[in-house]
Amino acid sequence: MYPLEECKQEITQMLTDALASLQYPGDVHLETPPPGMGQYAFPCFTLAPVMKKAPQAIAATIAATLRPGGWVDRVEAKGGYVNFYLNPTRLTDATLHLILKRKDTYGWLEAHKEHVIIEHTSANPNGPLHVGRARNPIIGDTLVRLFKAAGYHVSSQFYLDDMGKQVAILAWGLKHLDPSTIPAPETDKDDHRLVGYYQRANELMEQNPSVAEEINTIIQGLEHGDPASLTMVHNAYAPVLAGIQTSLQRINIGVDAYVPESRFVLDGSVDAVIRKLKQTPYCHEEDGAFYLDVESFGIHGRNMKFFFLRKDGTTLYATRDVAYHQWKATQASALVNVLGEDHKLESRQVEIALTLLKTQPVPQAIFYSFVSLPGGKMSTRRGRVVYLDDLIEECIARAYEEVKQRRSEELSDQQMRTIAEQVGIGALRYNIIKVQPEKDIVFKWEEALNFEGNAVPFIQYAHARACSILAKASVTRHSFDASLLTHPSEMLLVEQLTRFPVVIDEACQNRRPNLIANYVYETAAAFNQFYRDCPVLSESNHVLRASRLSLVDAARIVLANALAILGIAAPKEM
RNA sequence: GGGCCUGUAGCCUAGACUGGAUAGGGCGACAGCCUCCUAAGCUGUAGGCCGCGGGUUCGAAUCCCGCCAGGCCCGCCA
Numbered sequence: 001m002y003p004l005e006e007c008k009q010e011i012t013q014m015l016t017d018a019l020a021s022l023q024y025p026g027d028v029h030l031e032t033p034p035p036g037m038g039q040y041a042f043p044c045f046t047l048a049p050v051m052k053k054a055p056q057a058i059a060a061t062i063a064a065t066l067r068p069g070g071w072v073d074r075v076e077a078k079g080g081y082v083n084f085y086l087n088p089t090r091l092t093d094a095t096l097h098l099i100l101k102r103k104d105t106y107g108w109l110e111a112h113k114e115h116v117i118i119e120h121t122s123a124n125p126n127g128p129l130h131v132g133r134a135r136n137p138i139i140g141d142t143l144v145r146l147f148k149a150a151g152y153h154v155s156s157q158f159y160l161d162d163m164g165k166q167v168a169i170l171a172w173g174l175k176h177l178d179p180s181t182i183p184a185p186e187t188d189k190d191d192h193r194l195v196g197y198y199q200r201a202n203e204l205m206e207q208n209p210s211v212a213e214e215i216n217t218i219i220q221g222l223e224h225g226d227p228a229s230l231t232m233v234h235n236a237y238a239p240v241l242a243g244i245q246t247s248l249q250r251i252n253i254g255v256d257a258y259v260p261e262s263r264f265v266l267d268g269s270v271d272a273v274i275r276k277l278k279q280t281p282y283c284h285e286e287d288g289a290f291y292l293d294v295e296s297f298g299i300h301g302r303n304m305k306f307f308f309l310r311k312d313g314t315t316l317y318a319t320r321d322v323a324y325h326q327w328k329a330t331q332a333s334a335l336v337n338v339l340g341e342d343h344k345l346e347s348r349q350v351e352i353a354l355t356l357l358k359t360q361p362v363p364q365a366i367f368y369s370f371v372s373l374p375g376g377k378m379s380t381r382r383g384r385v386v387y388l389d390d391l392i393e394e395c396i397a398r399a400y401e402e403v404k405q406r407r408s409e410e411l412s413d414q415q416m417r418t419i420a421e422q423v424g425i426g427a428l429r430y431n432i433i434k435v436q437p438e439k440d441i442v443f444k445w446e447e448a449l450n451f452e453g454n455a456v457p458f459i460q461y462a463h464a465r466a467c468s469i470l471a472k473a474s475v476t477r478h479s480f481d482a483s484l485l486t487h488p489s490e491m492l493l494v495e496q497l498t499r500f501p502v503v504i505d506e507a508c509q510n511r512r513p514n515l516i517a518n519y520v521y522e523t524a525a526a527f528n529q530f531y532r533d534c535p536v537l538s539e540s541n542h543v544l545r546a547s548r549l550s551l552v553d554a555a556r557i558v559l560a561n562a563l564a565i566l567g568i569a570a571p572k573e574m
Numbered sequence: 575g576g577g578c579c580u581g582u583a584g585c586c587u588a589g590a591c592u593g594g595a596u597a598g599g600g601c602g603a604c605a606g607c608c609u610c611c612u613a614a615g616c617u618g619u620a621g622g623c624c625g626c627g628g629g630u631u632c633g634a635a636u637c638c639c640g641c642c643a644g645g646c647c648c649g650c651c652a
Contacts, residue, residue, distance in 0.1 A: 079595060165651060291650085304648090316649095318652090341578080342647065343652090344577090369646070370646080438579060455600085458615085465611075468612065
């Protein structure tokens with residue numbers, strides 16, 4: 001148990017006892033007061049009407065009943081609140097000891113057995129990843145890291161659509177199109193090289209019914225498990241998928257398993273889903289096709305029919321998705337899916353089907369809205385895109401210019417390139433993860449590449465500063481006296497470091513990775529203020545100097561750990 | 575036509591689930607701070623009917639209802 005958890009429990013117990021002895025009703029809900037008013041606050045407003053007394057009077061009565069002790073230094077009634085002030089020395093002492101002992105696992109919650117599968121990215125392998133959906137892998141991977149920090153056993157999955165129209169179009173294009181008619185890509189990366197075939201084939205399909213027919217034949221072949229069709233499509237998308245994997249690795253994202261859709265068609269589980277869905281009372285037939293009537297599940301709109309079987313007997317994406325989720329459900333106690341907001345209806349349909357089939361657990365979806373361009377949304381089909389690879393390169397190039405400007409005197413080109421890579425990629429991930437997933441983002445180069453203020457270099461720089469102090473002091477062994485760290489900037493920094501486990505807990509429980517980004521920014525800001533106010537190396541009091549060095553090391557550890565959850569490098573120098 | 579999401583200073587954003595103390599930050603603007611641990615930093619100033627209107631409450635950016643604006647969806651596509 002981490003210090004703040006102990007404090008909260010102790011205060012809750014104190015208050016519960018006090019309320020009981022005063023014969024006041026109600027539960028204890030603690031709040032965090034504004035700075036300077038203690039660490040915990042108990043609002044008395046809800047008691048006022050019941051007790052027929054002013055909240056201020058109630059707060060005073062409760063405060064008078066409480067006797068400080070343990071973690072609690074002092075209790076004070078103020079404006080209808082009972083404020084609790086924790087013993088700063090004890091809190092500092094406990095926090096620093098814990099951080100210096102746990103090091104790169106400080107903040108991590110106790111490990112448990114619960115297994116969660118996080119599905120993310122799952123992009124059609126018909127072209128490079130583009131910025132419009134770039135939030136998906138970044139949110140997904142950050143959730144993976146966050147759940148691990150919160151003690152879960154986690155695995156990530158990429159659901160690979162090797163059965164659908166998109167890959168069939170790509171395969172047709174590769175087979176029939178003359179390479180000289182395809183516009184040359186800017187790189188020789190396979191996903192960029194092949195997307196032109198998809199785009200051209202898509203155009204032809206829209207113009208020419210016979211092309212559409214040929215593509216349909218491929219899809220039919222896939223659905224019936226025809227080996228030739230499967231091989232053709234696999235050979236078409238495999239290099240594209242490899243390109244996507246390379247892009248993901250570039251931004252520190254590894255996926256544990258790529259699960260192909262075809263697996264669930266081939267092993268008969270999709271057939272089983274169809275059989276069982278047909279037996280439910282919600283199933284109806286129309287023109288030889290089958291659907292579930294989902295109106296009674298709260299789905300509204302023009303069409304309340306969830307079709308799961310076409311009249312030609314082939315299945316649909318959502319049907320196969322149901323089979324996939326049944327399979328996933330056997331392996332984990334919780335499922336999380338990171339999906340674009342365009343998948344809301346499909347996701348709900350799958351959820352309804354899973355409920356009808358009595359499958360547990362039902363997946364929980366995290367939806368993000370698309371990144372659009374100032375002129376509208378991105379589209380691979382129409383070629384109106386900014387590719388993730390291009391954005392990565394721009395971020396690194398821009399970061400390189402910044403490092404060069406500042407450090408070309410002291411650092412080698414190799415060192416500057418390493419730093420630029422860390423900063424550029426960090427900037428990309430940070431800019432995306434710091435914003436709530438459901439907010440719309442309009443992509444603008446000048447914003448994406450802005451490296452000042454609430455941006456990753458600010459945080460990485462604070463970390464580098466801490467490393468620099470520690471390197472110059474060359475400490476081998478920590479010894480500190482917590483009672484000397486009394487400067488407001490020191491206390492603020494310690495309080496911030498103390499909160500880290502609470503933040504991880506909250507971010508994970510609410511599935512909100514952006515809280516970690518907020519936290520790491522605030523921590524860096526607290527460190528920079530400490531850096532300004534409290535000279536470390538030049539401090540003449542040896543005990544205070546040593547204590548500050550311990551605090552610097554603790555801050556360094558927390559910044560690095562929080563950045564690790566975000567998948568962002570923590571450079572030792574910048 | 576219907577459903578879901580979003581709306582906070584010139585721009586971007588936190589806080590909303592779980593209602594509470596003066597709505598935090600950042601960019602941009604203006605004014606300062608390097609003989610001192612990397613100034614990618616720090617300090618200060620200006621800038622807010624928290625989209626609009628009603629309701630619930632001792633108390634609403636937060637909950638409820640109705641509008642308005644933007645995004646997404648309503649296919650035997652994925």
